[in-house]
Amino acid sequence: MHDNRTLIRGDNLEEMRKFPDACVDLIATDPPFNSKRDYFVPYRDERGQEPDSLVKAFTDTWTWGDAAEETCRHLIVEEGGQIGATIQGLQQFLHETPMMAYLVMMAARIVEMHRILKDTGSLYLHCDPSASHYLKIVTDAVFGNKNFRNEIVWHYGKWTNVTNQFQRNHDIIFFYSKSENHTFNKLFNITKARDAVYERGWDTNRVDGKSQLIVYDREKAKTKIESGQYDNIVYRTEKKGAAFSDGWLDIPILNSQAKERAGYPTQKPIALYERIVKASSNKGDLVLDPFCGCGTTLMAAESQERQWIGIDLTYLATGAVKMQIEKFFPQLRDNVTITGTPEDETTALQLARTDSRGFEEWCVTHVLKFKSNAKKVADGGIDGTYTFPIGKVKGRQAYGKMVAQVKGGTYTLSQVRDFRTAMQNEKADLGVLVVTRKPTQGMLNEAQRSGIYQHPVYEMSIPCVQIYEIQDYFKGILPKMPYGVKQLL
Ligand SMILES: C[S@@+](CC[C@H](N)C(=O)[O-])C[C@H]1O[C@@H](n2cnc3c(N)ncnc32)[C@H](O)[C@@H]1O
Structure with missing residues (x-):
């Protein structure tokens, strides 16, 4: 169980x-x-x-x-x-x-x-x-x-x-x-006004022309009880509204x-x-x-x-x-x-082979904790987005943008280049290409051509394009994220 x-x-x-x-x-x-x-x-x-x-x-x-x-x-x-x-x-x-x-x-x-x-x-x-x-x-x-x-x-x-x-x-x-x-458990609809009365500890009423003190809490109602101004005093323990x-x-x-x-x-x-x-x-x-x-x-x-x-x-x-x-x-x-989600390298790679959409969603929402962006037209294949705060500009909160693309199978140097282009089109500051296979030196060089991002507020420098092997996730290594990324579960 x-x-x-x-x-x-x-x-x-x-x-x-x-x-x-x-x-x-x-x-x-x-x-x-x-x-x-x-x-x-x-x-x-x-x-x-x-x-x-x-x-x-x-x-x-x-x-x-x-x-x-x-x-x-x-x-x-x-x-x-x-x-x-x-x-x-x-x-x-x-x-x-x-x-x-x-x-x-x-x-x-x-x-x-x-x-x-x-x-x-x-x-x-x-x-x-x-x-x-x-x-x-x-x-x-x-x-x-x-x-x-x-x-x-x-x-x-x-x-x-x-x-x-x-x-x-x-x-x-x-x-x-x-x-x-x-x-x-029978539930009662206790309104805010009724709740305030219970909190006060007492209420008053008139029944057949006689004044009545209703006591919910003897301690809180003490002065009222001792005042002697009521014809009847009724003690109630249950605080009920309508069921x-x-x-x-x-x-x-x-x-x-x-x-x-x-x-x-x-x-x-x-x-x-x-x-x-x-x-x-x-x-x-x-x-x-x-x-x-x-x-x-x-x-x-x-x-x-x-x-x-x-x-x-x-x-x-x-x-x-x-x-x-x-x-x-x-x-x-x-x-x-x-x-039911990949627990190790083998199950992650198996998911990538058998269910590419599921793998993509898992990488984006579970591993990176980005927002999924599964619109598959005119987005250059951007699969997820993370918007991070970068302090105030002219009194208004400004934001940076990090995007992700997932490649569950083989990928080529030109696809790394296409990712850089998609990042530019999306006006993204940072990008992470999640892959299942080791990048070649040529691919790493291509990624490096995008340079280094300097966070405008915090002392952080992050490569603009990171190629992240999913195998690293199971070693506890994540891509470098700008300050403000939520803690991962
Ligand atoms: C109406 S939504 C539930 C919304 C939920 N009450 C909430 O407040 O977010 C129905 C959910 O059932 C899930 N679902 C559909 N078929 C399922 C199945 N065979 N096994 C497990 N979940 C399923 C869908 O993915 C969807 O998230």
Whole structure:
């Protein structure tokens, strides 16, 4: 079983199959919704300027193919029971459509989520009206309708221009428990004003024309109690507002300036997941998010002193989680275990051979901790960017720019030259060419022709172009970075 604070880069079906039965207290997850969209990350640079780069984070478009066929067979033949029958029924109605491919993908994962939950555990499944009606049927089949607890409507303000229907302004979060015996902490909506009253320790009221002193804290209310000016004194120990219902209207979507914003598409507010974590787990419990994106559930779990494990398919997501940890819990930098990413030279080179895009994302987001820049047109092959502060110019903060390019296979002298040209086009001060093979002397000479960068504020000189062999990463050596680069996890 994984340690607390483990981040797994991989397919959650395969990964959850490795978990033992009944080991997780809470699964709070936000899978793709079958929105038929590709999600892109519009990276801003540190100046907040809208860049011209977009990187595809994940695809939420499903097609019926061999994988869906095989998963469907597995569910009907090997799982059987309610879920097998449900999938067969849905297939008669939906046929081999993208929706059916999506549901089959989700069903196989919901079966695993159910298996690994403890008897006291719960699942919160975030979706939207595009597929929630079908997902409920599938989740009912796995968890049993008697364990369906709530359909939470998370309503938010987001104004789009629709003319022939009402605005679509809510998501659905299904709450299922594994059994009747599930953990549930009733939560109360205590407003700021109410909280101030509790803090003060007393309140007053009139009931049937009589004055009433309500005491929450005897010590704080002492002078009021002794004043003798009230007809009745009522002592209360519980500080209650209204219990939360299944309509959550008080948590807005992230605004563009929110501190927690990671620039990850479909990122949800931490407050939303904190409510889920508080309601359905206790301190020290294990929370899993198998579709963790940039780690909203994981940040909520950490803030509420729960243990957590996150899984995501992409290096971009696990890279974003690392950034979020650094932002919110920098002290945990060295306490996060990351699996599914290269652990040594051999696995790094294997990734470079088998998945060049994955290798590129890993080098950029995990090794260099640059922002990924996967726009593949008219950028001269720049794969990542780091913008660093260089002090004030005419009273305004000025920035320098470092860019990266990854070459997972062979590369030539002319490609080193092209990189220098791309740097000039990008107006970059510094560049790092990440490679898997040793550069020739000619290549090193070509890189040196760009000269040395002198940091305008700090006493730092850095070669303008560095050729960085990825093998060095596993020896603890990183390219020389300008002051201001964030600590690496
Ligand atoms: C809707 S996003 C989650 C966003 C997240 N709640 C947040 O606040 O950042 C869904 C995530 O599921 C991931 N994903 C899709 N299929 C997956 C799979 N088979 N295994 C693991 N992760 C997957 C995608 O890469 C994406 O990051």
